[in-house]
Amino acid sequence: MMTTLKQAEHFAAQTMTEDGLIDIFAGIGLISIGYFWLIDNSAVSAIMPFALISLWRVARKRISEPRLGQVTLNRENKADIKTGRIILLIILLTLAVGIIAWALGGAGDILGTGYYPLFAAGPSMLIATLTFFHAKHVKCPRFYGYAAWLLAAAGIVIWFGEGPAKAVMLGGIPFLVGGFWYFAKFLSNNPKSAS
Amino acid sequence: MALGPNQVDKVIHEPARLLLTTHLFAVVEADFVYLRRATGLTAGNLSTHLTKLESAGYIKITKAFEGKRPKTTVKLTPKGRKAFEAYRKNILQVLKT
Numbered sequence: 021m022m023t024t025l026k027q028a029e030h031f032a033a034q035t036m037t038e039d040g041l042i043d044i045f046a047g048i049g050l051i052s053i054g055y056f057w058l059i060d061n062s063a064v065s066a067i068m069p070f071a072l073i074s075l076w077r078v079a080r081k082r083i084s085e086p087r088l089g090q091v092t093l094n095r096e097n098k099a100d101i102k103t104g105r106i107i108l109l110i111i112l113l114t115l116a117v118g119i120i121a122w123a124l125g126g127a128g129d130i131l132g133t134g135y136y137p138l139f140a141a142g143p144s145m146l147i148a149t150l151t152f153f154h155a156k157h158v159k160c161p162r163f164y165g166y167a168a169w170l171l172a173a174a175g176i177v178i179w180f181g182e183g184p185a186k187a188v189m190l191g192g193i194p195f196l197v198g199g200f201w202y203f204a205k206f207l208s209n210n211p212k213s214a215s
Numbered sequence: 216m217a218l219g220p221n222q223v224d225k226v227i228h229e230p231a232r233l234l235l236t237t238h239l240f241a242v243v244e245a246d247f248v249y250l251r252r253a254t255g256l257t258a259g260n261l262s263t264h265l266t267k268l269e270s271a272g273y274i275k276i277t278k279a280f281e282g283k284r285p286k287t288t289v290k291l292t293p294k295g296r297k298a299f300e301a302y303r304k305n306i307l308q309v310l311k312t
Contacts, residue, residue, distance in 0.1 A: 023234055023238065023253075024237075025237055025240065025241055028237050028241035028242075029241040031241075031253055032238075032242045032245075032253075035249070088248070089246045089247070089250070090245070090246045090248070090249060090286075090288075091244070091246070091249045093242055094241065
């Protein structure tokens with residue numbers, strides 16, 4: 021079957037996300053950030069994103085690149101991927117700053133006030149918005165689904181009167197499940213090969 | 216103006232090489248594993264077509280080692296890019312008329 025130039029560009033861009041590793045690390049990140057936030061260990065929550073980014077890079081180099089091969093994207097594609105990664109970094113940084121601010125600001129004072137829905141849903145809504153833009157830039161439709169679920173998670177915690185940590189944890193579940201599914205599919209479709 | 220048979224680049228026109236150059240045109244450079252995946256060609260077939268493209272001066276092949284793993288990187292030369300662009304233009308012209 022012949023390939024159009026657009027399909028070839030899409031194939032190259034897809035190489036960056038088809039292994040599911042970014043989903044897995046984002047899922048682990050969100051669930052553990054939420055968990056440590058919940059047990060009032062905000063310092064671990066704030067450090068977590070940076071540790072996970074380093075681990076993701078190692079995993080990609082060791083697991084994905086021998087199977088997918090290496091490709092240097094052209095300027096247009098590269099710019100999109102770079103923007104996507106910057107967005108992802110902003111998500112993690114915002115979350116880290118937000119958690120520290122929440123811990124230092126006395127979360128208990130907010131929970132009983134009218135600002136509660138905003139604070140409870142804020143972090144996951146922010147992550148949802150950024151996940152949406154990430155999906156757009158890396159041209160990966162499943163991230164739209166994750167963004168939608170994060171919004172739903174925000175609604176669920178407000179409905180049940182829970183805090184933002186649970187919304188973040190809940191929001192991480194589809195990332196993790198989807199990531200493992202794509203990762204398993206990726207491993208079975210792409211045996212390791214010599215260059 | 217009618218397009219003569221010599222105006223269609225025969226090096227690129229062969230289906231496997233057309234597929235290969237399309238993928239190479241879409242990126243800056245790619246390694247052998249990526250190209251095998253992208254084109255679905257066997258390693259032997261891919262090597263043969265890469266050699267033909269290299270002989271025409273359309274691609275540059277770099278062989279190196281990454282740790283203990285051999286790594287072959289392929290990139291379209293400026294001549295190869297121009298040839299692919301000219302091929303696209305010519306073939307579109309043929310199909311339009």
